[in-house]
Amino acid sequence: MAEPATTSNRMLERVAMVLDAVEGSSASASELGRRTGLSVSTVHRLALSMVEYGFLRRVDDGDFKLGHRFVRTALESIATPILTELRNVTGETAQMWIRRGERRICRVTVDSQHELKATLPAGSTLELPNGSSGRLLSHDPEALESVEEHGWVESVGRRTPGLGSVSAPVMLRDQMIATLCLAMPLSRVEVSPGRDFGENLARAARMVGTELETAKQL
Amino acid sequence: MAEPATTSNRMLERVAMVLDAVEGSSASASELGRRTGLSVSTVHRLALSMVEYGFLRRVDDGDFKLGHRFVRTALESIATPILTELRNVTGETAQMWIRRGERRICRVTVDSQHELKATLPAGSTLELPNGSSGRLLSHDPEALESVEEHGWVESVGRRTPGLGSVSAPVMLRDQMIATLCLAMPLSRVEVSPGRDFGENLARAARMVGTELETAKQL
DNA sequence: GAATCATATCCCACTGTATGGGAAGTTTTG
DNA sequence: CAAAACTTCCCATACAGTGGGATATGATTC
Known part of the structure; x- marks a missing residue:
């Protein structure tokens, strides 16, 4: 048979x-x-x-x-779907960055589906000082002040001309363990990256921190 | 060519x-x-x-x-090689347990290579109260006292006759998030599970906590 | 409720990929 | 230094995977 x-x-x-x-x-x-x-x-x-x-x-x-497909921290597991949802809502590339010494690493990236997009592959490393996530991860005082006031910090053309970004910190027990970031070409920015996208981004970053906290309680 | x-x-x-x-x-x-x-x-x-x-x-x-191959927390990723090394050193089944409500779940198990062994598959759930990990995860006062004094708590034939076990807590920021456990037939115990294996076990549990802490700092 | 569209599932003639014994080179061990 | 073990690769051969198309089911639209 x-x-x-x-x-x-x-x-x-x-x-x-x-x-x-x-x-x-x-x-x-x-x-x-x-x-x-x-x-x-x-x-x-x-x-x-x-x-x-x-x-x-x-x-x-x-x-x-x-290999790397199996070595993912809980942080990445939690952040990936939240970043995907954020990308779906905003249409722009959503990323998570962490600090490593004096550099930062893109741990997760969910790319915009526009033909014109800001994108770097996961695993990319950049110098700390520029870009909204770089400023945040290096504890730049102006960046921290912006987070205090708005929940996010934005950057316009600092590292790459024509590019805007906005970042928000992922906090775990009062420590910044990562940042979430939206990156987009300035042509799609209406007011500013922060004004346009910051609220959704900050909410997503808080969500990551909350779910990680819940996960840590086991 | x-x-x-x-x-x-x-x-x-x-x-x-x-x-x-x-x-x-x-x-x-x-x-x-x-x-x-x-x-x-x-x-x-x-x-x-x-x-x-x-x-x-x-x-x-x-x-x-x-699928399940990719859904592993950082805790499991860190604990697995440490439990493997512990099993290699002691020859006995090494496990990690976590608490879920009023039950406990075996998250990682690395089995002894003896023909006679204590083994449960990963994913097993047990009632809290018995066994060394159960007593520890339910914060049994005597268990906590034993940990305070020795770094480990042992159990002889409490849940399964002929079986001994010793457990040590995995701590993260003063919270017990899991336990590591060695389980073995009493026939291979010389003095007691705690006396024979506790020191290695406690060191392994501290190692897991330390590496998780380091991982959390990112 | 019928028509249309989308999806899930499966078949099987056909395509082309994976296998592993064996050889050569390198490293480790006694 | 010889033997053993390991790494790496070749290639004749075996057999596993492909995907167009068909059928059944479910969802959507009118």
């Missing part, structure tokens, strides 16, 4: 086996072969492919570990 | 496309087709397979979202 359409998939089965194999601890290609029962050449090639697509990453001694 | 062996992989590329497609928001099978450019029958079948292996999950309205 013919089987109904199956959901089994050989490649996915093998990918899952490899992921399970590195779940607890990293493994070399040979060790992956032993843990999965697959031939070393098969698992070696597969592991290299999995690195390319972010399922694994390779550390200096040649071992494979879970 | 012949290319060197390539790391591209058609199936992984498609899996990654689907995962990227649901990253920001859930999608139906038809919507996945649109977001990825794949034919609906292809992406429908692939999505069903991805559900089977934990890459996606399907919600009630038929939409696909990221």
